[in-house]
Amino acid sequence: MIILDNASINDKLKILADSAKYDVACTSSGVERKAEKGTVGATSAFGICHSFAADGRCISLLKILYTNECIYNCKYCINRVTNDIPRVSFTPEEICTLTMEFYKRNYIEGLFLSSGILNTPDYTMELIIQTLQMLRSQYHFGGYIHCKTIPGASPELVELAGWYADRVSINLELPTADALRHLAPNKSRSAILKPMRQIQLGIEQSRQRLGMKGGNYSAYRYTQKRLGRQHTLSETSQPPKLSDHDGTFSPEVLSRQPDNITKRGFAPAGQSTQMIIGASGETDFEILSVTEALYQRFDLKRVFYSAFINVNNDDELPSPAGGPPLAREHRLYQADWLLRYYGFCANELLNEKRPNFNPFLDPKCDWAIGHLDKFPIEINRADYDTLLRVPGIGTKSARRIINARRMGNLDFYSLKNMGVVMKRAVYFITCNGKMFCTGIKIDENFITRQLINKDTVLLQNTAESNITYKQMHLFDFIPD
């Protein structure tokens, strides 16, 4: 281990941002808070991205590690103890100054602080908390803070982190306990799930004390509530038990609330987690089921996926020839949205017989083609949740349709104005009992062919089936 003691702040930032980049969660959403007079910084509920890096991922927070020194030896991680890389650490003052200066220039929305494990988990966690406390009380920073908790840190420290941060997260790292044991020998499933449960209960209590300011529910929870499903869920889709140690805590989880920050609540933007995709042999169905279970049992705001990159060239880990499995990660995110906002269940989208997503079709189109008995749907009559199941209609356009049709019938032309993606939707909807054009067959093969062919020949040519088009030539107009 090469420890650089005299590194400049620029070098530290370079190394510690570089080591933090594999953490996916860079969201600044989930809590709306105006600045108080005399403090710097506010947060907005929908989150604000301030830039986009060369890989197209958003930069919302100053995403850094406190240190990249680490006593653990996780096989997938660039900072594992056996790697021969330069090691540096920030001081709390440096992090605070960077955050404040960047924030005032509108570069960032706040701080994302994670860390390698220095000496012990508790020692590292104390350094992180010291930094957050300094930022909040000495620098009067009111912006967004996302804090990673260190697996194995004591519950008191985890609680303090929740009081200073807006969002707390702890990485699940790998979808199954076996893979975790194999690839991250120093981390255990229970050391990850225990603080997750603690934070969940803490947020619940904070909500009871402070109302909405204490933290709002996840989108998943609202969707399930709208569908009237919250009680029946466990019967229909038996979420896999994540561990025997879901954690038991006394009824009063929150005991160490610092005096001056009551207004902010305990982790008001909720908690999130992330999983590495493609390092161990799980199917998409397993990953999606774990995701669903996390939403149901831990009330997480988000589950993030990270396409595995073999940074250490470790022989025990796969190095796919086509680069990281980005397409798979994309499909999983699409499915994640279907779970959280559209009311789909994991076992509707995939099952044991068909455990992986179709690489050619997005999960919603794929589902719709498998359930053609439910289509076509009449736009002027269907309710909100039925509209949401149509490919090409999202939450915004469904809401607009509901509002607009109170004012009069809708036709295909006005649907386009509302943001419906017609090239996907036309196969599944009718307006006033009519399909978009003649020639659309509600047939699995036909629709699949149309959706995969990017040039929708049908829509151009059969709108008026007796009219054909051809390229015009100048000489056509000149008589012989």
Next chain:
Amino acid sequence: MKPIRIYRCPDTICGILTGIYDAGTSRYGHDYIRLETTCPDGFSEMQLFCEYIEIAPDSKKADIVADSVKDKISSAVYMNILHLLLSSDTEKANIAYHFLVYGFHIGERIIHALQIPWVKQVFEINRAVENEAHFFREFLRFSNKDNIYISVIEPKNHIVSLIMPHFADRLNTESFIIYDKTHMEAGMHPASNEWYIRNLLPDEGRTLEKMYNNNDTTASLWKTFFDAIAIKERTNPSLQRNMCPIHFRKYMTEFKKTPN
């Protein structure tokens, strides 16, 4: 057939609202009325076979229109009209007029009736203005000169008044200026005070632009961070262009080429 009557309003909120008042009270028939905004330099294409009426801005008439929109329709519709009038769309005066004709008839539910072409256009322009304002909340960059934070932007629409409250809240302890180069106006926020908007003289604009300097230490630290945070294996410039279009990058610190 009656000739079309065209009301030419100055391109200000007061001017267009006055035009709406005059056109609405003329009883000439909505189908025969068109509103146009005049360019500041006075040139515009005139049409044959129609009457032109020049509008002199009158704040009393404008207030009457504003108040009756708020009272008889809703304040949400009024906000829609305001955003519409902040846009750079050349048809905005005409759209606002015909939207309000429907608005006074249907009431506050008018904003949902996207099947009506005028409403659809108001909706689209509103969305464009609000989106542009949001892009600048994201991508605007301040530079620090003697503890005054300065920013230069070139928006298509008049969005400074939409983004000032956002920054005045989070940076309430700082003095900052947001200079809109396209429209030669600037939002000013003195530390711990109320913000205001001022029209600028060309000289003032040039001075502000010179003061905007993103080459200091903090800026270079930010560039270091920006380069370090990207994952090489995932490089995807077209996604980056989708999310952060190139025309926004002109004044963004991290996209500025270093002098060497």
